[in-house]
Amino acid sequence: MDRTEASGKTASEGFETLAVHGGDLEDPFRALTSPIYMTSTYTFPGVEEMSSVLAGERPGYVYSRAGNPTVGAMEKLVARLEGGESGVAFASGMGAIAAVLLHFAKSRLPLIVSRHLYTGTRHFVSGMLEPLGILVKVADLRVNGEGLGNFRELLRAGAGGVFCETPSNPSLDIVDLSAVGALCTEYGVPLAVDNTFPSPALQNPLRHGATIVVHSATKYLGGHGDLLGGVAVGRAEAIGKIATVESPLLGATLSPMNAWLILRGIKTLALRMEAHTVRATALAQFLKEQPMVLDVRYPGLSSRPGHEVVLRQMSGAGGMLSVAFDGAVRARRFMDALRVIRIGVSLGDPSSLVEHPATMSHRGYSKEQRELMGVPDGLVRLSVGLESPDDLLRDVEGALRSL
Ligand SMILES: Cc1ncc(COP(=O)(O)O)c(C=O)c1O
Structure with missing residues (x-):
């Protein structure tokens, strides 16, 4: 539980207030800054207690690859800053992107990616998804591009997910998120947006029809060039699946230390x-x-x-x-x-x-x-x-x- 919930107050008055207080963890000593839970595993007073946590019958943690309080505080904070319901953290932005694209690919339908994307994402498509036999179609989603007619055709043919980025790295092209989001909603296709460049302080794609937002927390969220991290946030259903399948199984787990540094960075975002x-x-x-x-x-x-x-x-x-x-x-x-x-x-x-x-x-x-x-x-x-x-x-x- 975070401290704001514990005290019964909400920290959602404004973005800055949430950024400063929303990641605080409850602490018995009332320390101003949150403790860092540097632990790989968690112990239980008895077998029954552990079984009920494993079964999801009571809250708790079992192993840090599947969840950690410091990492959880960061996931929840970024989700709230983006206007999402939940979040899942990764060891890097690429970890988050890989998990989201693999999650989409499980539909066994083609994926649609924007032509103007961070190179790592493109390399993941050509070096991982395509060799695995996953069909990926490229669409020009820029406002000054070919128009969204071709995109509509791709959606109509069936797609497991759409992935785009705005402003794009490094061409600084703009995607009209509301237009793209409306088409995705019309065809029932989930939309993931890489929001690394603007950060949640300047743009919230979930408010424009996106299902999932990913960040390289290495960049503005951490904000000091001293860590690698990533996070995916959005609707509880999609994120819940990624948090229980792709995240623990891919193993690109964020360290509690880096989660804490990201929480600290976000205070001044x-x-x-x-x-x-x-x-x-x-x-x-x-x-x-x-x-x-x-x-x-x-x-x-x-x-x-x-x-x-x-x-x-x-x-x-x-x-x-x-x-x-x-x-x-x-x-x-x-x-x-x-x-x-x-x-x-x-x-x-x-x-x-x-x-x-x-x-x-x-x-x-x-x-x-x-x-x-x-x-x-x-x-x-x-x-x-x-x-x-x-x-x-x-x-x-x-x-x-x-x-
Ligand atoms: C827009 C964007 N998305 C994702 C990434 C990947 O993030 P990371 O280096 O944390 O894996 C980067 C890295 O430069 C990026 O610029």
Whole structure:
């Protein structure tokens, strides 16, 4: 039981209040911060007590691969922040994505995935699902894409689940969640949305028709670049099945220590997302005026396709942006010239990080495939951190000048 429930109060007055107090565990010493249950197993006073917990007749824990109080607090908190009923945590975002896609695949119907997805998700499809004989169809779900007519056809033909991401990594394309969610509801197909980029502070896909939301908690939820974690939240029925089958059987179990760090990170999530957004907005505005920059992809720019959808489904544009230069050489020279912003593949940290998808995260794809995925050779992805806005602007300005 969490402390807010124990005291009979609800912590659902506002997002920030819930984020600060909603993950607290009851503690006999009334410690301000929650205990961390670093245990692999749990003991019982007698066989009967253990049997009744195993049978689900009374609450409790048996083994930490199937459940742990600290991990449970984090699952419940993210579920509440997203407007979901329950959650299940994983050792990484990929753990959550793998479990959800395998859960969908058990329908034995084809799966539909968005063309504009994090590369790890795409690699899971081509490296795991397809070799297992699972049919996966790719749909362009962007607001500026082919339109949703083709998607409707795919749904009509029957599907076990749909998986998409908005804004997408690294192309920053936007999916209209309400439109996609309405079609999925019409055809009775569950929709899973990777909400890693906006975090629950800026977007709640469950409110737009999604059945399941997944996060790489490694990113904004943890928020400090010091852990790996993942979580899937949503309706109790779907999450309950994943929590009792895919999660314990895949074994990608989140450690209690990392769950605690994620709970700590979430306490400042709303503030951090605001600060990331302020800095990313300033950089995007600056970059779009620079002659050497071919394109700036940031959901907060009114010139971007899907901006009206962003205004409807996001409460802020977030900290991720991509900048297109004329070719890979210029892109990489720009990155090498940065001093405050560091080169690295993760995102959502206090440190600003920059990567070159064509030669880093997307190096396994041909140029044609990358173009289709919205990743030209000159694209640079920037995770705008929490350094002083002036230092970030000066860094980018200096790097551009050196080109
Ligand atoms: C959008 C998105 N989803 C999922 C993941 C996978 O998360 P993890 O690295 O925690 O497995 C990432 C990682 O970069 C990501 O950017």
